[in-house]
Amino acid sequence: MITSEIIAMILQYGALLLLALIVAEIFKRIRQSEVIGYILLGIILGPSFLSLIHTSEVFEFLSELGAMMLLFVAGLETNIEMISRGGKIAILLAILGVTFSFFFVMIPVYLMTNNFVLAVFAGSASVATSVGISIKVFSDLGLIRSEEAQLIIISAVLDDIIGIIFLSIAISVVTSGVVKIQNVIQIIASVVAFFIFMIGLSVIISRYVLEFIDRLKASGAREVFAFSFALLAGYLAYAYGLSPIIGAYMAGLILAGSEAREEIIRDISPIAFITTPIFFINVGVSADIKVAGAAFIPAVIISVAACIAKVISGVLSLDPRQPSNLRKGVILGIGMMPRGEVGLIFLKVGDSLGILSPGWYFSLLIMVMTTTFIAPILLTIILERYKAESRRVIE
Numbered sequence: 566m567i568t569s570e571i572i573a574m575i576l577q578y579g580a581l582l583l584l585a586l587i588v589a590e591i592f593k594r595i596r597q598s599e600v601i602g603y604i605l606l607g608i609i610l611g612p613s614f615l616s617l618i619h620t621s622e623v624f625e626f627l628s629e630l631g632a633m634m635l636l637f638v639a640g641l642e643t644n645i646e647m648i649s650r651g652g653k654i655a656i657l658l659a660i661l662g663v664t665f666s667f668f669f670v671m672i673p674v675y676l677m678t679n680n681f682v683l684a685v686f687a688g689s690a691s692v693a694t695s696v697g698i699s700i701k702v703f704s705d706l707g708l709i710r711s712e713e714a715q716l717i718i719i720s721a722v723l724d725d726i727i728g729i730i731f732l733s734i735a736i737s738v739v740t741s742g743v744v745k746i747q748n749v750i751q752i753i754a755s756v757v758a759f760f761i762f763m764i765g766l767s768v769i770i771s772r773y774v775l776e777f778i779d780r781l782k783a784s785g786a787r788e789v790f791a792f793s794f795a796l797l798a799g800y801l802a803y804a805y806g807l808s809p810i811i812g813a814y815m816a817g818l819i820l821a822g823s824e825a826r827e828e829i830i831r832d833i834s835p836i837a838f839i840t841t842p843i844f845f846i847n848v849g850v851s852a853d854i855k856v857a858g859a860a861f862i863p864a865v866i867i868s869v870a871a872c873i874a875k876v877i878s879g880v881l882s883l884d885p886r887q888p889s890n891l892r893k894g895v896i897l898g899i900g901m902m903p904r905g906e907v908g909l910i911f912l913k914v915g916d917s918l919g920i921l922s923p924g925w926y927f928s929l930l931i932m933v934m935t936t937t938f939i940a941p942i943l944l945t946i947i948l949e950r951y952k953a954e955s956r957r958v959i960e
Contacts (some may be wrong), residue, residue, distance in 0.1 A: 607849020631844030640817020693728030
């Protein structure tokens with residue numbers, strides 16, 4: 566039986582997708598990430614302003630599905646071979662970026678709150694990079710094949726993997742309620758065990774299951790299998806005490822090694838298009854604008870710290886004895902500056918686990934939005950100024 570609640574949800578879902586499309590187009594035209602537009606749309610339509618959207622079980626389900634599809638596609642698009650070809654500079658850039666971001670944010674949060682769990686979670690939320698908009702700047706300026714752009718792309722792949730590991734460990738620490746060294750080691754062992762299990766599963770799927778699926782005559786067999794595999798991997802991750810999005814990401818990594826990778830991305834992407842906007846809108850809906858005043862100073866502190874951390878990591882990833890490397894390092898750091906999808910997933914997970922107060926949720930949200938907004942502006946300025954020097958292409 567169709568209830569009035571279901572009809573209302575159908576109307577809300579359809580209207581939100583249409584509004585999300587309009588907002589995405591506007592933000593694309595002003596050369597900004599549509600993610601910022603989705604979040605602002607959620608804030609405006611949510612309880613903070615118009616109060617037209619309130620979270621419900623169905624809305625939360627669509628949001629979680631959007632997050633899972635976001636990470637599933639990210640896993641599919643991960644090129645492990647690219648990391649091995651990237652060389653030590655790309656790997657060092659990713660490792661330094663993660664390390665500096667974590668400590669540059671964790672330490673001030675701990676000093677302000679004396680809450681170690683919150684500080685670890687906030688630091689973890691700052692490590693992942695969302696470089697899509699940075700790469701768009703390189704592309705618009707005809708520099709997509711420049712050495713800097715290629716290093717950023719490779720580093721971002723490794724950066725995301727490390728970020729997912731951080732998220733897995735952070736969730737396990739919080740849900741277990743312990744921060745002792747021996748317990749953390751056990752948690753890390755559990756996370757590693759899950760990853761090893763999924764890697765073992767990947768051998769079976771790549772060698773036998775996908776070949777069997779391709780022989781099926783049922784329409785959409787490959788798409789149905791890929792989608793269901795992402796969901797089941799999410800459930801398996803939850804059974805291990807991790808977030809379902811971790812399982813979805815690992816499912817994407819497994820299928821990324823198959824010959825049908827490009828076809829799977831093409832066929833699964835439409836599902837992501839109609840679910841991920843709801844996740845980002847829900848991030849905005851969950852923000853409480855009334856705490857903006859109290860959250861302003863912490864937001865400024867961690868936003869500045871997050872920006873500086875990436876720039877320093879970019880500079881230190883290159884040989885400082887060469888003067889030209891300073892400028893190149895700044896470009897790398899700014900290119901790696903935007904936090905985005907994974908950082909927002911951290912926020913929702915932290916909110917659902919009760920780790921983040923409304924004030925700290927808002928502060929971290931501002932950090933994600935600030936780094937995503939300011940990076941392309943700074944990158945455009947510095948690249949246009951030094952365009953000639955930045956055109957060295959990797960052979």
